[in-house]
Amino acid sequence: MSNPLLSVVDLKVHFPTNDGIVKATDGLSYTLERGKTLGIVGESGSGKSVSSSAIMGLHRGTNAHVSGQILLDGVDLLQLSNEDMRKHRGKEVAMIFQDPLSAMHPYYTVGNQIGEAYRVHHDVSKKAARARTIEMLERVGIPQPDRRVDDYPHQFSGGMRQRAMIAMGLINNPALLIADEPTTALDVTVQAQILDLLQDLQRDFDAGIIIITHDLGVVAEMADDVLVMYAGRAVEYGTTKEILTHPEMPYTWGLISSIPDVAGDTSARLIPIPGNPPSLLQPPTGCAFHPRCTHRDKVPGNLCVTTLPELVPGQRSEGHLKRCHIPDPDAVYEREVLPEIAPDLVEER
Structure with missing residues (x-):
């Protein structure tokens, strides 16, 4: 049997405070195969986003104490230097954040921000990055991408901003994509479109996807396996069918x-x-x-x-x-x- 794309082993993310230690994630372990989707569910404060931020290396430079192993294609991300982690972030592992309006900079065009994510990992000209950006905007279903590439985030609707974030996350063909509440604040029709888009792009790129959500309907639609979290720990883990039926x-x-x-x-x-x-x-x-x-x-x-x-x-x-x-x-x-x-x-x- 081949090794999993992602293997999280005994992950702990603790935050020291004046009142004591907040154990946001406490001994979390799971695996994810390439081309598969893992749904992580639980109430707010259960440790879903904190654990995924640890995979992205976003706790570096903070007072968080992170321990355990996060193996991506056999490479322990927790042991990488800050420079090596920057090379992995966005290229090998990418994240779609919960609020696309606050995740994108209001002073720069959408195309500029997506193109920058591409140029960081590829030695290409601005013209080539722009062409790649337009290609990705078209891929995620944004109409007239050659014109919309020069728009600012506030000129996009909620669903369009989410599509732009997906384009940014997938522009480097990452092996792992983390989607943190990708359908929050979107109407039901747009939600369905976003989920269909993620599934289509997963088939094209053969990426592993972690989808963080409160919505078990989203899990039933997308996930192959489900991880239920409570108080920083996994309380149930299995195939989607087993978790939802038994x-x-x-x-x-x-x-x-x-x-x-x-x-x-x-x-x-x-x-x-x-x-x-x-x-x-x-x-x-x-x-x-x-x-x-x-x-x-x-x-x-x-x-x-x-x-x-x-x-x-x-x-x-x-x-x-x-x-x-x-x-x-x-x-x-x-x-x-x-x-x-x-x-x-x-x-x-």
Whole structure:
């Protein structure tokens, strides 16, 4: 079996503060194959963007303490010098940021900024960089790219700016593309266009994609595998089909339960996850989710409060990992959770 494109091993990103250490990411591990898509989901503050920023080397020069391994095609990015990391950033690994308006400089044209990303890694003239930029703008579906290349970011709509950011991320044909909430603040039609575009470009460039999102609908559409994060750790990991049809961690159940079913009963109430995400400065003992978990009575004794569960294989496959003390989570999900969120599906089963 070939080595994965990306292998993250025991990644920790800690931020020292006057009140203590914020453990934004604490022992995160996963892999990504070339040409595949990994969806990373979780509430705000779960460590999704922080871990991906570590891959880009964006914590360098800050007070963050980053440890572990980030192997991209066998090269540990954490061991590279700042100069070598700059050579990798944008060429081997690129990122589409959450807000394209703030990610692009308002004083420079869109074409100037995309062309600069190309010239940094290629010894070419401005004319050649401009031609490459126009080619990429056309590739991502921007009309009249030879004219729009000289427009400023504020002259682009939200969807157009997002397309321009994708063009900037892919102009150097990176092996890995990280998309941080690429469809945030876009209307549903434009969201679908952006996702279709990413999938088309992935097939063309054979890139690995990490998509960070709150939207499980986006994950179902795009991702081959899903990583569910909570309080800086992975709490469930597996194929998209396994995670969405047979989740084995109560936090994942909560994420799925809070999604409205457009084909179901329109009068049915959403089932929110009670409480708020924990402080990463003083996370709860044991399982970090236990203060909000409505199923901790299924675990004998006080195990949820005292002991952090390991990330272990689930009941259905070795590749499906879950961090939970519940002895038979599949049965609990089928018996208690599924009847509430999808009674029609229960009847079919």
